[in-house]
Amino acid sequence: MNAEIIAVGSEMLTPYRMDTNSLYLTEQLNLLGVEVIFKGIVGDNLRRIVAAAQHGLFRSDILVFVGGLGPTEDDLTREAVGEALGLKLQRDPGMVRRLEDRFASRGWKMTPNNAKQADVIEGATVLPNANGTAPGQWLCGEFDGREHILVLLPGPPHELKALFEAEVRERLRAKVPPAFLATRTLKVAMLGESLVDSRVAPIYKSFSDVETTILAGAGEIELHFKNRAGTQDAAQRRVDEVAGLVEDELDDAVYSRNGESLEQIVGYWLQMRNATLAVAESCTGGLLAERITSVSGSSRYFLGGAVVYSNQLKTDLAGVPAEMIDRHGAVSREVAAALAEGIRYRCESTLGVGITGVAGPGGGTPEKPVGVVFHAVASDGGTEVLQRNFPGDRKRIRRFASTMALDMIRKKLM
Amino acid sequence: MNAEIIAVGSEMLTPYRMDTNSLYLTEQLNLLGVEVIFKGIVGDNLRRIVAAAQHGLFRSDILVFVGGLGPTEDDLTREAVGEALGLKLQRDPGMVRRLEDRFASRGWKMTPNNAKQADVIEGATVLPNANGTAPGQWLCGEFDGREHILVLLPGPPHELKALFEAEVRERLRAKVPPAFLATRTLKVAMLGESLVDSRVAPIYKSFSDVETTILAGAGEIELHFKNRAGTQDAAQRRVDEVAGLVEDELDDAVYSRNGESLEQIVGYWLQMRNATLAVAESCTGGLLAERITSVSGSSRYFLGGAVVYSNQLKTDLAGVPAEMIDRHGAVSREVAAALAEGIRYRCESTLGVGITGVAGPGGGTPEKPVGVVFHAVASDGGTEVLQRNFPGDRKRIRRFASTMALDMIRKKLM
Numbered sequence: 032m033n034a035e036i037i038a039v040g041s042e043m044l045t046p047y048r049m050d051t052n053s054l055y056l057t058e059q060l061n062l063l064g065v066e067v068i069f070k071g072i073v074g075d076n077l078r079r080i081v082a083a084a085q086h087g088l089f090r091s092d093i094l095v096f097v098g099g100l101g102p103t104e105d106d107l108t109r110e111a112v113g114e115a116l117g118l119k120l121q122r123d124p125g126m127v128r129r130l131e132d133r134f135a136s137r138g139w140k141m142t143p144n145n146a147k148q149a150d151v152i153e154g155a156t157v158l159p160n161a162n163g164t165a166p167g168q169w170l171c172g173e174f175d176g177r178e179h180i181l182v183l184l185p186g187p188p189h190e191l192k193a194l195f196e197a198e199v200r201e202r203l204r205a206k207v208p209p210a211f212l213a214t215r216t217l218k219v220a221m222l223g224e225s226l227v228d229s230r231v232a233p234i235y236k237s238f239s240d241v242e243t244t245i246l247a248g249a250g251e252i253e254l255h256f257k258n259r260a261g262t263q264d265a266a267q268r269r270v271d272e273v274a275g276l277v278e279d280e281l282d283d284a285v286y287s288r289n290g291e292s293l294e295q296i297v298g299y300w301l302q303m304r305n306a307t308l309a310v311a312e313s314c315t316g317g318l319l320a321e322r323i324t325s326v327s328g329s330s331r332y333f334l335g336g337a338v339v340y341s342n343q344l345k346t347d348l349a350g351v352p353a354e355m356i357d358r359h360g361a362v363s364r365e366v367a368a369a370l371a372e373g374i375r376y377r378c379e380s381t382l383g384v385g386i387t388g389v390a391g392p393g394g395g396t397p398e399k400p401v402g403v404v405f406h407a408v409a410s411d412g413g414t415e416v417l418q419r420n421f422p423g424d425r426k427r428i429r430r431f432a433s434t435m436a437l438d439m440i441r442k443k444l445m
Numbered sequence: 446m447n448a449e450i451i452a453v454g455s456e457m458l459t460p461y462r463m464d465t466n467s468l469y470l471t472e473q474l475n476l477l478g479v480e481v482i483f484k485g486i487v488g489d490n491l492r493r494i495v496a497a498a499q500h501g502l503f504r505s506d507i508l509v510f511v512g513g514l515g516p517t518e519d520d521l522t523r524e525a526v527g528e529a530l531g532l533k534l535q536r537d538p539g540m541v542r543r544l545e546d547r548f549a550s551r552g553w554k555m556t557p558n559n560a561k562q563a564d565v566i567e568g569a570t571v572l573p574n575a576n577g578t579a580p581g582q583w584l585c586g587e588f589d590g591r592e593h594i595l596v597l598l599p600g601p602p603h604e605l606k607a608l609f610e611a612e613v614r615e616r617l618r619a620k621v622p623p624a625f626l627a628t629r630t631l632k633v634a635m636l637g638e639s640l641v642d643s644r645v646a647p648i649y650k651s652f653s654d655v656e657t658t659i660l661a662g663a664g665e666i667e668l669h670f671k672n673r674a675g676t677q678d679a680a681q682r683r684v685d686e687v688a689g690l691v692e693d694e695l696d697d698a699v700y701s702r703n704g705e706s707l708e709q710i711v712g713y714w715l716q717m718r719n720a721t722l723a724v725a726e727s728c729t730g731g732l733l734a735e736r737i738t739s740v741s742g743s744s745r746y747f748l749g750g751a752v753v754y755s756n757q758l759k760t761d762l763a764g765v766p767a768e769m770i771d772r773h774g775a776v777s778r779e780v781a782a783a784l785a786e787g788i789r790y791r792c793e794s795t796l797g798v799g800i801t802g803v804a805g806p807g808g809g810t811p812e813k814p815v816g817v818v819f820h821a822v823a824s825d826g827g828t829e830v831l832q833r834n835f836p837g838d839r840k841r842i843r844r845f846a847s848t849m850a851l852d853m854i855r856k857k858l859m
């Protein structure tokens with residue numbers, strides 16, 4: 032069976048806001064074995080929502096509408112879906128009372144417009160919304176000449192997710208053919224997308240039953256494998272098989288086998304080695320520390336560090352000799368190593384990291400153009416320094432450099 | 446005139462990737478006075494793209510297709526649009542030669558599949574793509590019983606933008622009625638969305654000709670005003686008028702009048718006051734420094750700082766007395782002030798900032814629950830400390846706290 036998701040709301044037709052709920056819904060539908068074949072975004076306009084619903088009935092087995100269920104004049108999804116199906120709305124007196132109770136329990140009086148949230152499409156099942164006033168609706172039957180399922184869900188993401196999990200998932204599972212779907216994700220650091228693809232394409236192309244998706248960010252690549260088969264075991268066996276072969280091919284560039292982030296993996300390794308970390312950042316300006324501390328519990332292995340934008344602070348906070356900066360420049364192999372060693376000494380950490388580079392757009396020179404970054408990791412065993420020339424803008428170069436440093440830490444601990 | 450945007454590509458129907466080009470295109474179309482009334486996302490499937498095009502002809506005056514113009518078997522937009530219009534594709538021999546030359550200039554031989562990028566829909570104008578091999582196409586004429594414009598654009602964002610600007614914008618401007626559209630954006634820090642709305646709704650509701658959009662993030666609110674009128678002056682006058690009244694009402698909570706970010710505004714003020722800044726962060730873990738240094742040229746006013754996750758480093762790098770931490774706890778008004786003063790002293794900066802709090806999800810206590818953050822700004826005039834209890838998860842609390850600190854710096858310098 033296939034599905035489409037129709038997001039309703041004029042704000043998603045402005046340059047400022049987009050529909051993000053459909054990513055969550057797509058994942059949930061895929062897990063049930065349902066393919067999403069179309070997504071539409073339509074404004075708060077009765078005629079246009081009706082047309083979107085009619086086109087959807089022509090195209091898809093399952094139609095999921097998101098948004099437009101609130102109490103205002105602009106909330107038109109109920110009316111529009113009813114009209115597209117040729118069904119009337121009926122106000123549910125019990126639900127009106129529950130809405131009134133909800134308001135009363137907070138000491139408020141319900142304004143009359145709220146009652147429209149109790150309008151139910153003929154034959155629809157009401158789906159209670161534990162986190163908001165607008166309930167969802169579920170309709171299943173023959174429309175436009177064949178079986179369809181229509182689901183109306185509220186737009187706020189936390190309401191949508193809770194309602195989907197409590198009321199929609201099992202109803203759908205009972206209606207769609209049993210799906211035995213297995214997925215695996217591998218994450219790879221600091222290899223180019225075309226290099227990764229050229230090395231692994233011969234592998235995944237020989238698994239014609241497995242769907243492979245490759246997504247590339249600044250220094251990180253995700254490989255998603257998905258398979259359907261006659262049993263859960265068979266489906267899992269195939270994705271594990273292709274993931275295993277890809278992992279053998281890419282070897283230690285694969286840092287994650289179960290969806291963990293690079294920041295989490297670095298945290299695991301530091302804890303496993305009973306090691307602590309401190310960082311001294313110049314061009315990344317705190318991004319590396321921010322990424323490390325984005326992981327809850329990172330205080331167990333991350334001591335802290337210095338953001339040393341000025342040369343004076345490179346000396347004062349990380350102990351880089353001023354004459355070294357004069358001789359080699361602040362962006363140099365020597366200063367990166369001195370930052371790593373200095374912050375390690377100052378913080379008494381197992382590992383020290385130093386980053387210095389040219390994030391741009393200004394500050395580049397012929398010898399050290401925008402994108403040049405030196406990364407250093409200092410440990411008992413000595414200091415490793417790697418230079419890279421990253422492409423892209425300031426944001427991308429900083430992201431690349433912090434990923435490179437995280438990956439150097441990981442490899443040092445493996 | 447109205448428009449719709451149809452993004453073509455199966456990857457945008459996965460849980461991993463979404464269509465972001467439509468935000469740029471919506472902004473560009475709005476500036477020409479064209480309203481976007483629908484957005485669709487369709488996979489690489491001929492029959493479904495044809496159906497999307499047919500539904501679009503029924504709905505909209507202008508259809509913008511994005512993606513599906515490359516050389517692979519999955520690139521079907523040309524064929525589908527031709528079929529929906531009942532028009533044939535014709536291979537353009539001149540364009541085939543240009544493609545061959547493009548490959549030859551890089552020392553490559555063109556594979557035969559690339560030639561399909563030279564297939565032109567009957568009657569279409571070819572739009573050269575300076576940044577890629579797949580050209581765009583422009584079609585204007587009576588289809589499905591009325592005038593339509595159809596534009597085919599490549600999917601990679603930098604190709605799309607350059608091609609739109611070079612080839613599409615002026616062609617569209619010549620076809621749509623002259624639009625006199627004016628916009629203004631105000632940005633507001635550290636006021637709640639409902640508070641802002643209750644204070645400014647009476648103002649913007651009295652400007653029924655101006656479209657107002659309010660967007661809320663963690664600690665930042667954007668107010669977008671848009672107006673169409675008979676002349677550019679008249680349109681501008683109305684948005685300036687409503688923005689002026691809203692600004693009077695919200696007073697110094699408005700930090701930006703022309704779209705600048707809070708990080709940029711803080712940079713302007715520091716430069717205007719000839720001041721320098723250093724920061725000592727605990728719970729934000731480098732996020733504040735990262736946001737400040739995300740602005741190019743920030744080395745002119747930002748010296749650096751310390752990420753002091755461990756108590757030892759609060760003492761070693763920012764000079765917080767160990768006994769103060771013992772007595773008041775690391776998350777306290779006193780330690781926040783000492784961090785700000787200590788880092789200011791250590792870095793010899795005009796202003797010093799200290800942040801300490803509980804970002805969660807662990808670490809909360811009844812007296813200091815998750816979300817409690819102390820923010821301090823130290824200057825010649827003394828040290829100001831503000832406590833806040835932020836809602837949300839770790840990421841949101843850290844974002845709130847860094848925004849609060851930036852806003853305190855701004856207000857100190859105003």
